[in-house]
Amino acid sequence: MRDRSGGTQVTLKKGVADPALFALLAELPRESVIDVTGTVRKSEKSNRGVELFPDRIDVLTRAGVPLPLGVVDKVSADLDTRLNHRVLDLRKPEVRAIFEVRTALLAGFRDAFLDRGFLEIETPKILRAGAEGGATLFAVDYFGSPAYLAQSPQLYKQMLIGAGFERVFEIAPAFRAEPSDTVRHLTEFGSLDAEIGYIDGVEDVRRILEEVLAAAIDSARRRLAGWANPFAPRLPEVRTPFPRIPFASAERWLGRAGAGIDFGTEDEKAIGEWAVKEHGNPFYYLIDFPTSTKERTFYAQRQDADPSRTWYFDLDYRGTEIVSGGSREHRLDRVISNLKSAGLDPASFEGYLEAFRFGMPPHGGWGLGVDRLVMVLLGLGNVREARLFPRDRYRLDP
Numbered sequence: 001m002r003d004r005s006g007g008t009q010v011t012l013k014k015g016v017a018d019p020a021l022f023a024l025l026a027e028l029p030r031e032s033v034i035d036v037t038g039t040v041r042k043s044e045k046s047n048r049g050v051e052l053f054p055d056r057i058d059v060l061t062r063a064g065v066p067l068p069l070g071v072v073d074k075v076s077a078d079l080d081t082r083l084n085h086r087v088l089d090l091r092k093p094e095v096r097a098i099f100e101v102r103t104a105l106l107a108g109f110r111d112a113f114l115d116r117g118f119l120e121i122e123t124p125k126i127l128r129a130g131a132e133g134g135a136t137l138f139a140v141d142y143f144g145s146p147a148y149l150a151q152s153p154q155l156y157k158q159m160l161i162g163a164g165f166e167r168v169f170e171i172a173p174a175f176r177a178e179p180s181d182t183v184r185h186l187t188e189f190g191s192l193d194a195e196i197g198y199i200d201g202v203e204d205v206r207r208i209l210e211e212v213l214a215a216a217i218d219s220a221r222r223r224l225a226g227w228a229n230p231f232a233p234r235l236p237e238v239r240t241p242f243p244r245i246p247f248a249s250a251e252r253w254l255g256r257a258g259a260g261i262d263f264g265t266e267d268e269k270a271i272g273e274w275a276v277k278e279h280g281n282p283f284y285y286l287i288d289f290p291t292s293t294k295e296r297t298f299y300a301q302r303q304d305a306d307p308s309r310t311w312y313f314d315l316d317y318r319g320t321e322i323v324s325g326g327s328r329e330h331r332l333d334r335v336i337s338n339l340k341s342a343g344l345d346p347a348s349f350e351g352y353l354e355a356f357r358f359g360m361p362p363h364g365g366w367g368l369g370v371d372r373l374v375m376v377l378l379g380l381g382n383v384r385e386a387r388l389f390p391r392d393r394y395r396l397d398p
């Protein structure tokens with residue numbers, strides 16, 4: 001018998017227990033839900049140190065047969081089969097343990113943010129315009145007008161800096177019409193966003209990010225120790241500050257100095273191996289992305305001394321990007337000219353621009369992929385394992 005606390009051995013003794021109970025358990029399908037009343041006795045024989053000798057067993061619901069996916073079987077099904085029957089899959093203690101880690105990490109993040117004066121925000125997920133580029137927008141028919149699912153809370157978290165909230169965070173789904181079928185892309189993912197006002201340059205953002213991340217992982221490790229979670233020992237001791245590797249150095253190391261193109265998955269892996277060996281830390285920042293990469297986004301602040309570089313950074317863990325962030329452009333005229341050079345119409349961003357028109361502090365922040373973080377920390381092979389009901393190019397069920 002199994003519940004969230006683990007397994008309990010139910011024992012029927014021949015000649016002692018009611019023969020009707022034998023008959024009942026012999027024909028009851030596995031995974032049925034039962035209510036057992038009886039006597040608990042100390043026992044060396046069971047893992048839990050006790051056995052339950054029943055006087056009465058009520059069947060609350062009978063499970064159907066055959067099970068499409070074994071719950072206690074040792075043989076493991078492939079990921080697709082598991083995800084097709086996710087409710088049964090999630091009954092496995094080792095799968096549930098992933099979501100205990102996720103819960104503990106998010107609780108750790110919330111505590112770390114609250115300790116530092118951040119307000120938790122919930123921003124709209126149905127928008128008139130996208131913020132992260134047109135290619136991955138999901139269109140929605142909004143009562144006959146076009147609208148889009150939010151790719152990130154980017155514009156709204158910045159607007160709340162304009163509202164004087166000064167430090168905000170959000171943990172919510174973000175949507176990307178991501179056609180690529182990879183082990184680290186979903187079409188709906190958990191995004192942990194923060195935005196901070198009155199920064200004195202992008203270093204303030206990186207410092208707060210590494211502090212918050214270290215505090216969250218530390219708190220998760222402590223919390224999980226009390227839950228006997230098998231993954232707890234995998235959470236690393238986080239050593240800060242993380243190394244800061246300029247984009248240009250990583251390029252030079254890849255043998256393509258000055259190319260100014262985005263790092264692909266293989267590049268990221270290669271940089272990861274080099275960076276971890278060089279600096280001895282699984283976490284490292286890649287900083288100062290040029291405007292020729294994806295970080296050319298209109299809200300990214302350009303460097304005054306060299307406008308072909310931004311103050312944008314990624315945070316990677318052993319070759320996988322888990323965060324991107326930076327300082328934002330807070331001057332209205334530059335935001336408008338960035339929008340125009342990105343081919344976007346400032347008129348569609350009026351609500352966003354108004355936040356800049358009446359006083360906007362210098363600010364910056366980041367977006368962290370929660371599913372990716374759980375995947376890399378636990379060494380899972382696929383980001384889908386870190387999400388309860390993952391969505392991807394081919395999966396909309398269950």
Ligand code: 4AD
Pocket residue numbers: 132151152153154176178184185186187189191193321322323324325326365366367368369370371372383
């Ligand atoms: O790099 P991204 O697109 O940055 C933003 O959304 C910015 N608004 C963040 C900011 O504040 N500047 O996404 C941020 C993180 C990525 O590093 C990655 O971990 C995760 O979100 N992510 C995805 N995770 C799973 N599937 C996808 N399709 C993802 N796209 C981004």
